[in-house]
Amino acid sequence: MRIVVVGASLAGLRAAQALRSAGHAGELFVVGDEQRLPYTRPPLSKELLAGAHTVEQCDFPCDELDVTWRLGAAAAALDRDAKAVVLADGERIAYDRLIVATGCRARTWTGPGAELAGLHTLRDIDDTLALRRELEAGSRKVAVVGAGFVGAEVAATARGLGLDVTLIDVAPHPLLPLGPLLGERCAQLHRDRGVELKLATGVKGFRGKGAQGGAAGARGPAGGSAAAAAGAASATADGAPAAATPGAADAGSGARPTADRVAAVVLDDGSEVAADVVVVALGALPNTEWLAGSGLTLDPGLVCDATLTSVDDPDVLCAGDATSWPHPLADGATIRVEHWTNAAEQGAAAARNALAPAAERTPYAAAPxxxxxxxxxxxxxxxxxxxxxxxxxxxxxxxxxxxxxxxxxxxxxxxxxxxxxxxxxxxxxxxxxxxxxxxxxxxxxxxxxxxxxxxxxxxx
Ligand SMILES: Cc1cc2nc3c(=O)[nH]c(=O)nc-3n(C[C@H](O)[C@H](O)[C@H](O)COP(=O)(O)OP(=O)(O)OC[C@H]3O[C@@H](n4cnc5c(N)ncnc54)[C@H](O)[C@@H]3O)c2cc1C
The missing domain is CATH 3.30.390.30 (FAD/NAD-linked reductase, C-terminal dimerisation domain)
Structure with missing residues (x-):
């Protein structure tokens, strides 16, 4: 039996390891669009950004794993009739069982000022290294748009580096899914360490150094006013509705930086927050577009049953941030979770289920x-x-x-x-x-x- 895992990160790696541990002796392919072997992401907003960890310290050990790696190779489509994953270069990899582990990408800003240099998102190692280079090169004023978990961590790390940090969110408190009581505790943590918080504050756009001050500078091709809503990733992470994020969009459609560099965040009331560097932390979107047209149900996560098996196809399973599956704590409603432990455990659970006939698979119901x-x-x-x-x-x-x-x-x-x-x-x-x-x-x-x-x- 040949098993193909798409997504070479935490969930994909844990799936491959569990398949071998469970005795799968057949062919095993792991396809990943990043050039690197799997690494862990939590340090990207913490130790790696702070310079306390090296890139190598983020790597997962996987040299011993008996796997055919296809790195730098994006899955572009799924041909379920032929049971084959179609790569971007046209190569087809046939499977008997498929485990989807394509995770999420950062939501980017596409509103006014999206083309400016100095705007960053944080999802992979290169993102962190690019941001770190700018912080080390003398950028003093850091604005973080979005006070979800990644935004709040970046603010804490940047403050730990002695930088001037402003944390901005349209929500009234950071960490939206934790509610006002704990969100206010978190806000106080940041205030106590000298972070300036601008809460219940929308973002209109970003002004470049070449533009005049004031709201006029934020006018760009997209025009209009856009409110930044943070915590979208964390809001969806446990099944709660995400806040609307006008101006925020798919990372793939973000404008590329030009020579002009960001000078300020323009807030909804027209006032500005000066910034040498902006981190846009508006949550994440599941990487499931490559499955469009496959006939699998997407919401936009890949919709599975309690055993992490696609509701449409017993030969397709899913694990990690891209998975929507029914959870008992949500009264059986589907949830999608963007947490490390969930991705690791689901990778192993999906692998064990992939080796079992559909009727003998076990539900994954751990509390996130x-x-x-x-x-x-x-x-x-x-x-x-x-x-x-x-x-x-x-x-x-x-x-x-x-x-x-x-x-x-x-x-x-x-x-x-x-x-x-x-x-x-x-x-x-x-x-x-x-x-x-x-x-x-x-x-x-x-x-x-x-x-x-x-x-x-x-x-x-
Ligand atoms: C900065 C940051 C800090 C975090 N900190 C914490 C934390 O402190 N605690 C916590 O619990 N969680 C944290 N997380 C969340 C945690 O890292 C994720 O839940 C976890 O990485 C999800 O693993 P995954 O394998 O499902 O997806 P991902 O890690 O997103 O990996 C998916 C992989 O699939 C690849 N891929 C996507 N599309 C394709 C395609 N079409 N073809 C081939 N490959 C594809 C992607 O490039 C990626 O390599 C953090 C996340 C980030 C970004």
């Missing part, structure tokens, strides 16, 4: 988990905070630097979020296997000596 490092704070969440109707603070250290909150929907706890409370989160994670009522969780925490802020002081 992510972390985000900002300054000295580790934010972690488990479950679906973006679907919660309310977020309730249940634990907090007396110093106020550590906390745990839960997300509640229909009276049930469907998420928990921790700031610097790694061990406490593990307890909440176990509860989500069978979502308890808010009252049950609140009572258990009140009786737990290890809870942060418990009178015994154990949980300090």
């Amino acid at each position: 988990y992510f972390w985000s490092d900002q300054y000295d704070v580790k934010i972690q969440a488990v479950g679906l905070p973006g679907r919660a109707e309310r977020i309730e603070l249940l634990e907090e250290s007396p110093e106020g630097d550590r906390l745990v909150a839960v997300g509640v929907r229909d009276g049930k706890v469907i998420a928990a979020v921790a700031f610097n409370a790694v061990r406490r989160l593990a307890w909440y994670r176990r509860q989500l296997a069978d979502p308890p009522s808010f009252e049950q969780v609140a009572a258990a925490v009140a009786a737990d000596d290890r809870a942060l802020g418990a009178p015994s002081g154990v949980g300090r």
Whole structure:
């Protein structure tokens, strides 16, 4: 049996590794449009951007893996009748089973000023190296448009490098899916470290050095006013609706920089934020266009059943950021998750299912988990905070630097979020296997000596 994996990143690598571990001795192809072997992305907005990690430290070990790599090769189409992946150069790779792991790309800005040099997005190693070069070359003023997870991390890293940072978002607080209470805590983290926040503030466009100041400078071919909405990736990441992002679009359609260089972000009210460098962090879009015309259902993720198998074809499975699949915490509605652990686990789960007949495949139902490092704070969440109707603070250290909150929907706890409370989160994670009522969780925490802020002081 020949298995083809498309997407040579985390989900694709974990799928290939799991196929070999599970005893697949047949042919195994991994096709990826990047030139590099798989690497991990979380350091791209943190250690690699800060210069604390090298590129090599981001690489996954994969030398030992018995795989036919096709790197620098984009899948352009899927011919399901012939059971073949068609590459951009016309080559066809036949498969018995296909695992789609093409992930996401950064949403870019296509509104006024999109052509200016100095505008960056962050999705791959080259993006980070390009941004780092500019920061090292003396750019002092960094504007980050979009206060989702990647935007907030970039702001923290740039501030850690001693740069002047402004974080802008049309939403009233950073990290939209975590709700106002935790979003405000995150905002305060950034304010305390000297980041200027411009919240509930839309972006009209970007003005170049060659243009006059004021809103007029932001007028470009796209014209009109565009509001920047951040956190789109994280909003969709757990199934919550994404904010509208006029002016933001598909990375493939972004204008290329010209000689003129960005000088300022023009806000909706016409005022400006001076910037030598702008990071556009408006979320991500799934790379599934190559599947258009294949007859597979796209939403735009590849729509799968609970076993990560396409709802249209038992020989096509999906893993990672590009996957839409029904989740019990969402009452069986499909969700798409853009988190590292999900991509790793789904890669392995899709691989095991690819080796089994359709009737014997097992559902993937783990509660989604992510972390985000900002300054000295580790934010972690488990479950679906973006679907919660309310977020309730249940634990907090007396110093106020550590906390745990839960997300509640229909009276049930469907998420928990921790700031610097790694061990406490593990307890909440176990509860989500069978979502308890808010009252049950609140009572258990009140009786737990290890809870942060418990009178015994154990949980300090
Ligand atoms: C800057 C950054 C920081 C992050 N930090 C965190 C974090 O702290 N915590 C956390 O939980 N998550 C984090 N994430 C998210 C995490 O990295 C992703 O969830 C994970 O990379 C998803 O893996 P994937 O394999 O599904 O997709 P991807 O990593 O997006 O990989 C998909 C691969 O497929 C390739 N591809 C796309 N289309 C084609 C095609 N047609 N043909 C061939 N190849 C194709 C892409 O180029 C890419 O190499 C971060 C992401 C970014 C970008």
